[in-house]
Amino acid sequence: MGALDGKAVVVTGAGRGLGAAYARLAAAEGAAVLVNDVDADLALTVAAQITASGGQADVAVGTISTWDGAGAVVERCVEVFGAIDGLVNNAGIFRLAHPSQQDPDEFRAVIEVNLLGTAYCGLHAIRAMLAQGGGSVVNVTSGAHAGSAAMGAYGASKGGVASLTYCWAADLTGTGVRVNAVSPNAHTRMADTFEAYLGAAAKGQNVSKPPEQNAPAVIYLLSDAAAAVHGQVVRIDGDELSMIAHPVVQGTGAQDAEWTVEKVEAAFAAGAVGPISPVGLHRA
Template sequence: MPGVLAGRAVIVTGAGRGLGEAYARLAAAEGASVVVNDVDGAAASAVADSIGALADDSDIATWAGAGRLVDACRRAHGRVDGLVNNAGLFRLADPGEQDPEEFRRVLEVNLLGTAYCGLHAIRAMLAQGGGSVVNVTSGAQSGTAALAAYGASKGGVASLTWCWAADLAGTGVRVNAVSPNAHTRMADAFERHLGSRARGQNVGKSPSSNAPAVVHLLSDAAAGITGQIVRIDGDELSLVPPPRPTRPVRIPEWTVAAVAGAFAGELGVTR
């Protein structure tokens, strides 16, 4: 019986190890022709060789590099049916010690890299009449200690997902995201840095346990799904809705005292 991605050409960025490798492996097992991208060319080649895929070492944090990656898929397979925007940098820092260049690089790879690959792939998908983009966000977008750069980048990825889905409604191109949780080198580094403050925040299992949700979103079985962020937490699957305002409080006269009263009263925020 053919896999759910039989005949599809799928790009997975940051697929030399960890979660990206798990996504690439399951996509290939489900019949996709996979392009394994990683700036670590040796890691990309090792994974690609083991699953009969094409390796690519383009730097997706640049417009030209993202374009080369998408072009490589089109040259090899004639089309781009799926893109998994997994590549990312993870840096831990408290605000008083944050290196500005490191902050910038995290945003370049995680946010701009996702945007650049997405824009190139979406143009190819529109030309061929359809496709599926799966971005990778994180629970850190909701606020996690020592992860300001990473969380900000992933919050931007969530916004890209919702905006692109609105832009592309009715075109045949779908855009969703996953918010994975797994025991990876990233999770281990996070727990070492935060110690007891990290307790209970990483409940993920292996990277491979996150891959089925990604493959489903790439497949025809998810043809009606777009604009969703899918959270995976151990054995739990949920959806992350866009931010919405709380129930508003009417302020009859805009004074500092009136705002303070609203916070202490109906908004319920005293400190």
């Protein structure tokens, strides 16, 4: 018995790297997998690997950064497999730039693929899942949304994905449709680019583990075994599996019926408003 027996799952950006690892393990755990990628050769190769191993796969080539493109991917899954029980919103692009040198077209492209693509695929999938009575969406965010050098566009897109996860979870509580996210880490082309751009400053921020190390958590979240997990961000970092906390209000705060600039300054100076958090993902 596989964890995903009888389920139909879409994995976007599944032509290589993390997406390919998610797609292959989903199929190995019994799912019929719709492999999406903008590169037809890559998508077909992953689908062929799945079928050669005795699994079931089909392909949807195209971008998910448009409403119609995302809809076509979800519709293809329903057309071929009769349902969509799981969606892994993995497709994404990565650009690095200091704010003083950020190209606006590159910034827009990152937001369109990473955030809008996730939103569009999720919206189409959620509507189909509600109609059939259940399903699981797994978004892909990143620790970069907590702050990372040269990642303004990427971090903003992934912060939006985390917020989507929280908001959709609030919307869908009790419907049978679950929404969670993962924050993966693996040695991929993205890691190579990051290290080449930042040099020594990137030391320790990427792991040497392959994409496959991240796949079991994703398949778990897609499975019925995770029926009680909703609105969470799961972090995979090398050998460690952990949870990223939702944004929280720290302490009790300072109280005043009529704030002034001077009073705000005094509250900060006294530490009454709470601690100043360090930039970047850190352990509580």
